[in-house]
Amino acid sequence: MNQRELFLRHVGQTSPAPLALEIVKADCATLFDAAGKEYIDLIGGISVANIGHRHPKVIAAIQQQLEAYLHIMVYGEFVEAPQVQYAKLLTEHLPSSLNAVYFTNSGAEAVEGAMKLAKRVTNRTQIIAFNQSYHGSTQGALSIIGDEYWRNAFRPLLPDVLHLAYNNFDSLNEITGQTACVIAETVQAEAGILAPAKEWIQALRKKCTNTGTLLILDEIQSGFGRTGKLWGFEHFDIVPDVLLLGKALGGGMPLGAFIADKKLMDAFTDNPVLGHITTFGGHPVCCAAGRAGMKALLEEGWIGKVKSKEELFKSLLVHPKIKAVRSFGLWMAVEFDSFETNKKVIDACIANGILTDWFLFASGCLRISPPLIISEQQIEKACAVIVAACE
Secondary structure (H helix, E strand, O other): OOOHHHHHHHOOOOOOOOOOOEEEEEEEEEEOOOOOOOEEEOOOOHOOOOOOOOHHHHHHHHHHHHOOOOOOOOOOOOOEEEEEHHHHHHOOOOOOOOEEEEEEEOOHHHHHHHHHHHHHHOOOOEEEEOOOOOOOOOHHHHOOOOHHHHHHOOOOOOEEEEEEOOHHHHHHHHHHOOOEEEOOOEEEEEOEEEEEHHHHHHHHHHHHHOOOOEEEEEEOOOOOOOOOOOOHHHHHHOOOEEEEEEEEHOOOOEEEEEEOOHHHEEEEEHHOOOOOOOOHHHHHEEEEEEHHHHHHHHHHHHHHHHHHHHHHHHHOOOOOOOOOEOOOOOOEEOOOHHHHHHHHHHHEEEEEEOOOOOOOOOOOOEEOOOOOOHOOOOOOOOHHHHHHHHH
């Protein structure tokens, strides 16, 4: 049996017809399959590979850490240099109130930890999230996902969860002194790149402050330069109480985090002790890789090139079948009239060496979230293929 047959037989599947591309190598913004075919990567592992695949500084950091130790124990009892130094680097580039990092294995686990923290700190139970939001697939994260299609099959889920309309001022009236936290994507990703009005998200921040509600911003996709700034919330002149990170956080390795003020985070230390623990969250190799990746992102100036690359994409993605191109940095949704049209374009793109896909809550939109290091020549080629595929 070949690898594809073994994959279909022995690996858990998430759809009836997976792409089953057999990628054998990835480098910068290019993927290579088993037949030697090259693909320009417009997905970036869903905003994971912001500094490209296998950045040499990340590889070097991994190799260096391998010589020291792998897993020992990571939930706070041992002082591990990769974890400590990465937390230091992150907090140096965040507002002063976001000064304590709790590392997890993934973005979904960061969501789970943040929900527990909000309940513990506020002694409240209600959690508010938004329609068409995506925060992960574990049961707590699934409870706040903003679409009943994905929730319904797995009920019962967490009680006392309220879903509101995103970017809607009337929704803010539902936030009260009974609300433990509001969890929002700074920019909605799976809805097809929907950015809020600055006035609305600032009003959300004010309402949470006035009601003693924690504002949790999910930047699992929007963080690490994707929007043209290091953090998405910088565009809106607000600061969350808790920040959720994942995806690009690990430089290509699995890593998530929730970040808050130390005074809040210390709620996990007592009543009960060990209020939130993890076996592998903050794994030393992942933290070493993530720190090297973040340093490369900052030192090599990739964030400063996001805007011009965004404009290049938008200038070239012009065709009568393209209804709209919504973007926020190097992150965009190319909208067609239906999923069927979009799927045909996606299939044609993949056949012609451009890897892309669709959005969970915007199936008529083609996803563009490439490594930030993608070249102008690759952008031009990718756009030419997309436009040709529209025919």
